[in-house]
Amino acid sequence: MSEAPTPPAEPPEAGLPTVSGIVYERVGGALVPLAATVLAFLIGGLVVLITGHNPLTAYRAIFNGTGFNWFFPWVSGDERVTAARDLQETLRVATPMILTALAVAFAFKAGLFNIGGQGQYWIGFISALVVGTQIHGLPRPLHVLLGIGAGILGGMFWGGIAGFLRATSGAHEVITTIMLNWIAIFGGQYLFELGGHLQGSNPSLPRSDVIDDSAKLWVFWGHFPGLHVGIFIAVAALVVYSLILNRTTLGFGLRAVGFNPEAARYSGIPVRRSYFLALAIAGGFAGLAGAIDVLGFKYSVDTSDFGSGVAFTGIAVALLGRNKPVGIFFAGLLFAGLQVGTSSRHLDPEIFEPALASDLSTMIQALFIFFVGADVLIIYIWRLRRYLKLRPTPREEPARL
Amino acid sequence: MIELLDRYRNARTVGAVGIALGVLAFWLTLPPFSIRAFGVPIVVGLAGLALGFAALSQGERRLGGFAIAFGFIGGLAGLWAQGVDKATLEDVLTAGLLASTLRFATPLAFAAMGGIFSERSGVVNIGLEGMMLIGAFFAVWGSIWSGTWVVGLLMAMIFGGLLALVHGVFSIHLRADQIVSGFAVNLFALGLTGYLFSALYPEGIPAGDVSRVPNLALNFLDRIPGIGSFLHDVFGGLSLLVWLMFLAVALSYVVLFKTAIGLRIRSVGEHPRAADTVGISVYGMRYGAVVVSGVLAALGGAFLSIGFVGTFSENMTSGRGFIALAAVIFGKWRPGLAFLATLLFGFGFALAIPLQREAGISENLVSTFPYVLTLVAVAGLIGRSIPPAADGRPYIKQ
Numbered sequence: 001m002s003e004a005p006t007p008p009a010e011p012p013e014a015g016l017p018t019v020s021g022i023v024y025e026r027v028g029g030a031l032v033p034l035a036a037t038v039l040a041f042l043i044g045g046l047v048v049l050i051t052g053h054n055p056l057t058a059y060r061a062i063f064n065g066t067g068f069n070w071f072f073p074w075v076s077g078d079e080r081v082t083a084a085r086d087l088q089e090t091l092r093v094a095t096p097m098i099l100t101a102l103a104v105a106f107a108f109k110a111g112l113f114n115i116g117g118q119g120q121y122w123i124g125f126i127s128a129l130v131v132g133t134q135i136h137g138l139p140r141p142l143h144v145l146l147g148i149g150a151g152i153l154g155g156m157f158w159g160g161i162a163g164f165l166r167a168t169s170g171a172h173e174v175i176t177t178i179m180l181n182w183i184a185i186f187g188g189q190y191l192f193e194l195g196g197h198l199q200g201s202n203p204s205l206p207r208s209d210v211i212d213d214s215a216k217l218w219v220f221w222g223h224f225p226g227l228h229v230g231i232f233i234a235v236a237a238l239v240v241y242s243l244i245l246n247r248t249t250l251g252f253g254l255r256a257v258g259f260n261p262e263a264a265r266y267s268g269i270p271v272r273r274s275y276f277l278a279l280a281i282a283g284g285f286a287g288l289a290g291a292i293d294v295l296g297f298k299y300s301v302d303t304s305d306f307g308s309g310v311a312f313t314g315i316a317v318a319l320l321g322r323n324k325p326v327g328i329f330f331a332g333l334l335f336a337g338l339q340v341g342t343s344s345r346h347l348d349p350e351i352f353e354p355a356l357a358s359d360l361s362t363m364i365q366a367l368f369i370f371f372v373g374a375d376v377l378i379i380y381i382w383r384l385r386r387y388l389k390l391r392p393t394p395r396e397e398p399a400r401l
Numbered sequence: 402m403i404e405l406l407d408r409y410r411n412a413r414t415v416g417a418v419g420i421a422l423g424v425l426a427f428w429l430t431l432p433p434f435s436i437r438a439f440g441v442p443i444v445v446g447l448a449g450l451a452l453g454f455a456a457l458s459q460g461e462r463r464l465g466g467f468a469i470a471f472g473f474i475g476g477l478a479g480l481w482a483q484g485v486d487k488a489t490l491e492d493v494l495t496a497g498l499l500a501s502t503l504r505f506a507t508p509l510a511f512a513a514m515g516g517i518f519s520e521r522s523g524v525v526n527i528g529l530e531g532m533m534l535i536g537a538f539f540a541v542w543g544s545i546w547s548g549t550w551v552v553g554l555l556m557a558m559i560f561g562g563l564l565a566l567v568h569g570v571f572s573i574h575l576r577a578d579q580i581v582s583g584f585a586v587n588l589f590a591l592g593l594t595g596y597l598f599s600a601l602y603p604e605g606i607p608a609g610d611v612s613r614v615p616n617l618a619l620n621f622l623d624r625i626p627g628i629g630s631f632l633h634d635v636f637g638g639l640s641l642l643v644w645l646m647f648l649a650v651a652l653s654y655v656v657l658f659k660t661a662i663g664l665r666i667r668s669v670g671e672h673p674r675a676a677d678t679v680g681i682s683v684y685g686m687r688y689g690a691v692v693v694s695g696v697l698a699a700l701g702g703a704f705l706s707i708g709f710v711g712t713f714s715e716n717m718t719s720g721r722g723f724i725a726l727a728a729v730i731f732g733k734w735r736p737g738l739a740f741l742a743t744l745l746f747g748f749g750f751a752l753a754i755p756l757q758r759e760a761g762i763s764e765n766l767v768s769t770f771p772y773v774l775t776l777v778a779v780a781g782l783i784g785r786s787i788p789p790a791a792d793g794r795p796y797i798k799q
Binding site for chain 2: 047051113115165169171172174175176178179180181182183186187189190193195196303312315316319353355356358359360361362363364365366367369370
């Protein structure tokens with residue numbers, strides 16, 4: 001941890017840029033997430049230890065399951081083939097995580113906490129699935145674009161409901177988005193159950209048809225299922241996210257509202273329209289995640305699939321990545337690695353039961369969020385508290401629930 | 402368009418819309434629409450009911466009352482007009498429905514009372530869900546380990562309180578964003594309970610006998626002339642925890658509004674600086690209130706596991722903590738009103754069972770009812786529910 005700024009001898013004056021202040025500004029943004037990561041793994045290891053396993057072997061086994069060892073030049077032969085396959089899976093899993101993290105981060109910039117990525121993801125998923133299964137005979141690029149567009153629109157619609165409610169009635173988005181999540185999950189199961197409106201051609205299975213080949217995303221590395229081009233779409237979305245926020249009037253308005261809604265209102269920014277747009281666009285990112293998953297490798301859906309919680313991981317990714325594009329990218333890789341490394345296909349049950357490992361990774365995610373949220377704690381641990389004038393937490397508008 | 406809606410955001414309009422929905426619930430079933438779907442009048446009628454309740458809670462007594470009545474009658478009349486045979490209706494709407502409304506409202510009410518304590522002291526607690534889940538798990542664990550449900554309840558309360566303490570430390574001393582901290586509490590509880598459950602019970606079901614909270618058989622109710630058998634059907638066989646819930650609601654009201662401690666809790670939630678000035682420990686009050694909220698939420702979770710189904714399953718709270726939070730807001734941070742709100746949401750859960758069984762509506766579809774109801778209710782509030790002034794704001798000692 002050489003990134004720790006050296007504490008200055010004198011406490012810096014508040015408000016004046018000092019050398020130490022600048023050092024903290026430059027590296028402090030990365031310091032807290034890094035320290036949080038280390039702390040979370042330490043406490044996670046403690047839980048492993050208490051339940052009678054060796055944390056080091058468990059962590060190493062998890063790491064080898066992620067496929068990140070593909071980047072090591074000394075890995076060769078069969079091991080390299082396995083690593084490549086694992087890495088493809090990790091990147092495939094990282095894609096929706098990055099995108100649902102953007103759904104959280106974008107709303108966050110406008111001062112909103114979007115827990116509804118789950119519902120928005122599923123509505124986007126279903127919209128793209130409908131395009132993929134119900135429309136036939138289109139050229140591949142057009143069909144793919146249409147599917148992705150439908151996914152984005154579906155997600156925007158679902159996020160827009162919460163945004164509309166927040167804008168018109170002040171209903172708090174934390175509650176409305178959670179309710180919309182459950183409605184999307186049960187509603188989705190209803191559509192594909194036996195006798196459901198979108199159930200596939202096999203009447204005895206509660207699942208949809210498989211999408212047309214012309215709607216499938218291109219696979220460029222490996223096969224069955226290999227890595228599809230979704231990861232590039234996710235990177236493009238990171239760029240779009242950054243451009244909207246930093247280079248457009250809309251983004252400026254959203255950030256102003258997030259920073260101080262009252263001040264934004266006085267300077268003529270339509271605060272409530274910003275709330276609506278922020279949640280709608282955020283929903284679009286999550287909807288895109290759903291569309292990429294179904295067009296990229298799932299190709300169909302079963303009612304039992306609706307339990308998956310990819311978007312909840314997205315929240316952790318956004319918080320750990322501090323809502324910054326680069327941070328979200330790496331946090332997405334980290335969490336995807338955790339998930340793939342702990343899945344039953346990769347983890348040797350002799351070393352650590354996968355059933356435990358996936359819950360362990362949920363716990364580690366929670367610890368990340370705790371520690372990232374409490375930067376006061378991290379700074380305290382680095383004994384910087386005495387030297388840095390603590391900024392009080394930015395005061396929000398009292399939550400109008 | 403958002404600006405246009407503003408003009409109509411008041412309690413009278415809400416009440417009027419509620420009445421309109423109640424009428425609509427009936428009207429849709431008549432020609433020319435003739436909708437013959439069992440769920441339609443129920444959903445529309447319930448929406449009217451919810452709006453009526455919203456209007457009522459904003460002080461519009463007459464219109465609100467009418468809207469509730471219209472919503473209820475409209476929904477029923479709609480069912481009747483559809484020609485659903487009478488026997489089915491009777492099977493759906495029974496005394497058992499009221500009893501199961503109470504059962505479904507119980508975990509919500511416990512958690513809502515917890516939420517009121519926490520938020521009245523100025524700490525937003527969206528971690529209720531996680532605290533319920535912890536309570537649900539440790540109640541099962543404690544009751545297996547000791548063989549008695551009393552220890553199960555105690556364990557639930559202890560670990561719920563501990564988890565709440567973590568939320569307290571992060572949001573009071575460390576001044577983390579309280580919503581982020583609460584979310585982390587939920588995620589942590591989900592991971593921890595899942596981990597421990599898989600580690601302790603690899604078969605996926607609790608090994609050993611789960612001692613369940615007993616039901617109180619109140620047979621004397623049957624002997625009351627006239628309404629005796631009805632009372633017996635509703636209240637005669639409820640779990641002890643349901644009665645404890647009534648007690649918790651009453652106690653919450655008394656403590657918060659009739660005692661000095663309650664005044665202190667409310668004062669640190671409204672104006673911590675002023676409270677600090679007169680010598681009230683802001684941090685102490687907030688820690689106390691947050692821990693109480695964890696204990697109460699855990700009791701709600703314990704009811705789900707050892708009071709109701711008698712086992713634990715992963716993420717078994719499925720959003721109930723958030724519904725309880727909606728009830729807190731719906732009930733304007735007051736125990737009595739919040740309890741009424743939990744009854745409304747509990748009714749949504751309770752109705753799902755007979756609707757599926759008797760009317761053959763898809764289980765998945767009826768499962769969305771309580772969530773739709775909560776959404777409508779929160780949206781119908783029209784921003785008139787005002788939280789404690791310092792809710793969600795960390796306090797920095799000077």
